[in-house]
Amino acid sequence: MDGSDRTRVQIFVREVCLSACHLIRSARWRKIISLSSNGHEMAPAVAAAAAFPFRLFSVEARRNSKGPRGKRSSARPLKSSPPPRPPSASSSIGGGATTFTRLPLRDAPASVEVTLERFPTANPEPKAPTFTSRNGERLGDDDDDEEEEDEVEFGLPGASTFARLPLRDSPDGGDRTIGQFDARAAIQEGLRSRAVSRQMVEHLEEEEEEEEEEEKQVVSRLDIFEGTKGREAREFLPGEDDDDDVVVFDPDYDGYSDDEESGAIAIEQSPQGDAISVAELEEVEYDDDEEEDDDAEVVMFHSDDGDDAEVVLFHSDNEEEEDVFEGNGDDYDEQEENGEAKEKGVPAVMRCFDTAKIFARAGDGGNGVVAFRREKYVPYGGPSGGDGGRGGNVYVEVDGEMNSLLPFRKSVHFRAGRGGHGQGKQQAGAKGDDVVVKVPPGTVVRSSAGDVDLLELMTPGQRALLLPGGRGGRGNAAFKSGTNKVPKIAEKGEKGPEMWLDLELKLVADVGIVGAPNAGKSTLLSVISAAKPTIANYPFTTLLPNLGVVSLGFDATMVVADLPGLLEGAHRGYGLGHEFLRHSERCSVLVHVVDGSGQQPEYEFEAVRLELELFSPSLIDKPYIVVYNKMDLPEASERWNKFQEKLHAQGIMPYCISAINRQGTHDVVNAAYKVLQKEKQRMKDDEECNGPENLNHVAETIKRERRAAMNEFEIFHDKGRNTWNVAGAGIERFVQMTNWQ
Numbered sequence: 001m002d003g004s005d006r007t008r009v010q011i012f013v014r015e016v017c018l019s020a021c022h023l024i025r026s027a028r029w030r031k032i033i034s035l036s037s038n039g040h041e042m043a044p045a046v047a048a049a050a051a052f053p054f055r056l057f058s059v060e061a062r063r064n065s066k067g068p069r070g071k072r073s074s075a076r077p078l079k080s081s082p083p084p085r086p087p088s089a090s091s092s093i094g095g096g097a098t099t100f101t102r103l104p105l106r107d108a109p110a111s112v113e114v115t116l117e118r119f120p121t122a123n124p125e126p127k128a129p130t131f132t133s134r135n136g137e138r139l140g141d142d143d144d145d146e147e148e149e150d151e152v153e154f155g156l157p158g159a160s161t162f163a164r165l166p167l168r169d170s171p172d173g174g175d176r177t178i179g180q181f182d183a184r185a186a187i188q189e190g191l192r193s194r195a196v197s198r199q200m201v202e203h204l205e206e207e208e209e210e211e212e213e214e215e216k217q218v219v220s221r222l223d224i225f226e227g228t229k230g231r232e233a234r235e236f237l238p239g240e241d242d243d244d245d246v247v248v249f250d251p252d253y254d255g256y257s258d259d260e261e262s263g264a265i266a267i268e269q270s271p272q273g274d275a276i277s278v279a280e281l282e283e284v285e286y287d288d289d290e291e292e293d294d295d296a297e298v299v300m301f302h303s304d305d306g307d308d309a310e311v312v313l314f315h316s317d318n319e320e321e322e323d324v325f326e327g328n329g330d331d332y333d334e335q336e337e338n339g340e341a342k343e344k345g346v347p348a349v350m351r352c353f354d355t356a357k358i359f360a361r362a363g364d365g366g367n368g369v370v371a372f373r374r375e376k377y378v379p380y381g382g383p384s385g386g387d388g389g390r391g392g393n394v395y396v397e398v399d400g401e402m403n404s405l406l407p408f409r410k411s412v413h414f415r416a417g418r419g420g421h422g423q424g425k426q427q428a429g430a431k432g433d434d435v436v437v438k439v440p441p442g443t444v445v446r447s448s449a450g451d452v453d454l455l456e457l458m459t460p461g462q463r464a465l466l467l468p469g470g471r472g473g474r475g476n477a478a479f480k481s482g483t484n485k486v487p488k489i490a491e492k493g494e495k496g497p498e499m500w501l502d503l504e505l506k507l508v509a510d511v512g513i514v515g516a517p518n519a520g521k522s523t524l525l526s527v528i529s530a531a532k533p534t535i536a537n538y539p540f541t542t543l544l545p546n547l548g549v550v551s552l553g554f555d556a557t558m559v560v561a562d563l564p565g566l567l568e569g570a571h572r573g574y575g576l577g578h579e580f581l582r583h584s585e586r587c588s589v590l591v592h593v594v595d596g597s598g599q600q601p602e603y604e605f606e607a608v609r610l611e612l613e614l615f616s617p618s619l620i621d622k623p624y625i626v627v628y629n630k631m632d633l634p635e636a637s638e639r640w641n642k643f644q645e646k647l648h649a650q651g652i653m654p655y656c657i658s659a660i661n662r663q664g665t666h667d668v669v670n671a672a673y674k675v676l677q678k679e680k681q682r683m684k685d686d687e688e689c690n691g692p693e694n695l696n697h698v699a700e701t702i703k704r705e706r707r708a709a710m711n712e713f714e715i716f717h718d719k720g721r722n723t724w725n726v727a728g729a730g731i732e733r734f735v736q737m738t739n740w741q
């Protein structure tokens with residue numbers, strides 16, 4: 001292989017993302033060559049990205065107005081290469097962060113500048129560029145390819161590099177290859193390089209197979225360099241010394257050389273003349289599961305003038321990373337809307353998918369049409385335009401098999417189909433397809449806009465019509481009248497209503513055990529049911545509610561939930577309380593566990609009651625029993641009398657138990673069960689009085705609004721713009737459905 005071609009790398013613009021991913025994933029430049037040449041689809045494969053201490057932190061895409069390739073960047077000397085992004089922009093990304101770039105394919109730019117940068121090191125100032133071979137000779141003058149291939153060290157910590165990538169469909173067409181790290185990389189042009197690249201690919205494909213076998217390697221340093229056999233990475237095992245391989249950069253060297261090594265030099269230098277690519281690695285994982293990692297976030301920026309487009313994909317490895325791009329970003333990350341942002345930083349164990357945000361939209365009605373009957377021997381056949389079909393409805397249905405709102409992380413938008421348009425011969429359009437949003441039992445549906453509770457769906461099979469589809473527009477046949485026998489008007493379909501909805505899953509348990517942290521709630525649940533919650537002598541052992549089934553007899557069972565401990569201020573989000581207080585709303589009966597060994601058990605009890613009340617006044621109205629725990633401890637039994645007296649004064653009969661010894665727990669279970677039965681009976685009576693719950697009330701409200709009379713409107717004057725506004729549901733609907741053309 002000709003040494004002069006060793007610097008040429010094929011990167012198709014469309015595959016920049018993929019290349020970047022592999023660049024970082026594999027820690028071997030050469031992989032880029034092979035993958036992009038193979039024309040793989042772009043994939044945000046970012047596995048093991050953090051292991052590699054280089055990052056591709058931005059792609060700036062600019063339309064190339066210059067056109068022909070004659071003056072393209074690849075022929076430019078290094079010094080005239082575009083300047084790197086200011087360090088300030090990149091330094092905000094913490095170590096371990098990896099950024100990827102995805103180019104917008106539709107408005108693909110004509111050229112792309114890729115910035116590669118090393119992770120911030122202890123010495124962020126770029127060092128004086130140095131670049132020589134290990135023998136002290138300038139690399140460009142060195143004729144011994146074989147030697148260098150093994151020994152040349154590319155760069156210094158803190159250096160950065162650039163690459164200019166031409167557009168695949170750029171006017172200059174032909175050569176899609178580009179020097180990867182600098183303009184000069186592509187000094188040698190033409191078919192020869194492509195042939196070389198192809199060879200490299202073949203060569204590397206072989207090597208890749210070998211590589212797959214090694215799962216994980218620990219190296220202390222990774223040097224990446226070019227050689228006649230393609231790009232190579234040399235790993236230095238911990239302790240391995242390579243001092244004799246120091247390469248010093250000669251700043252006077254201009255890079256224009258017919259020498260075989262010129263390409264290699266170009267690669268090794270950034271526009272500032274910095275050398276690159278000594279990678280300090282703690283641990284490099286070679287993970288070939290490229291499709292697996294989807295954790296990257298995509299942020300897109302499009303400037304108004306359309307000349308600059310910047311699209312950046314973040315690897316979300318590092319929580320501290322910040323936006324480092326400028327741009328007029330209109331797009332935003334939808335996941336953030338879906339509560340994702342909230343969960344950042346929450347330990348995985350606490351991520352229970354019990355809230356979600358979704359968008360629902362009923363289908364628009366189909367348009368009515370203007371048509372006239374035309375038939376032989378039937379002159380003046382009359383209007384025959386059919387009505388549009390009704391838009392699809394949005395239903396919410398309880399699916400007993402679901403137990404979390406996890407599916408709504410992936411699917412956020414629920415749009416019913418639009419009604420078909422009417423047709424001639426008085427044919428009405430088809431109805432739009434309905435959409436059914438399936439939710440687990442215990443889901444509360446709320447409108448995001450007004451934070452209004454819309455629905456509470458408890459039992460499997462319940463189905464509520466949430467958003468009714470828009471009415472189909474009437475065709476001209478419907479407008480026929482004695483005075484207008486040839487109506488040439490038809491209505492447009494009515495727009496389907498839409499709204500953002502907050503879904504919240506509340507635990508469905510009969511009895512909820514509440515109390516301060518470490519009171520012994522989990523212990524109580526563990527002794528009265530078969531549940532095995534974690535019990536430990538520190539606060540907030542329980543992070544997620546635990547459920548247990550307590551059976552008192554053949555068909556007498558109740559579901560008991562052990563909730564995370566409540567702190568003062570829980571209603572404002574202190575401790576874990578806020579996250580889980582809502583679960584206690586779903587319980588019919590509460591069991592307050594009070595830690596008898598605490599300093600002031602009665603104060604503790606009051607504090608928990610107060611938190612419940614502050615969170616939701618409905619909680620305080622629930623029937624409850626009070627359980628004084630840890631009676632086996634002397635300090636608890638000492639305080640019991642005082643506690644009991646205080647509660648008696650309030651008309652409360654507390655129970656004392658020693659959960660750990662199973663003393664008194666049976667009484668507690670019986671008492672809770674009795675209270676529960678009473679409560680259930682009361683709820684049943686309520687339901688009988690009020691009749692079954694009407695679940696379609698949301699849709700009915702919307703329909704009622706739609707029926708608003710046309711003449712119910714308000715007129716007000718906007719002084720600023722000197723306009724008169726007419727506002728009213730009926731008239732707005734009329735305007736929307738009228739075909740003004």
Ligand SMILES: Nc1nc2c(ncn2[C@@H]2O[C@H](COP(=O)(O)OP(=O)(O)OP(=O)(O)O)[C@@H](O)[C@H]2O)c(=O)[nH]1
Nearest residue numbers: 518519520521522523536537540541542565659660
């Ligand atoms: N001596 C004694 N210790 C008990 C009793 N009940 C619970 N404990 C101890 O109290 C500590 C806390 O118990 P947990 O059941 O984890 O308390 P919790 O209320 O669930 O605590 P969080 O989940 O952190 O809110 C554990 O070390 C238990 O062994 C009891 O009746 N007597």
Ligand SMILES: [Mg+2]
Nearest residue numbers: 521522541542
């Ligand atoms: Mg617990």
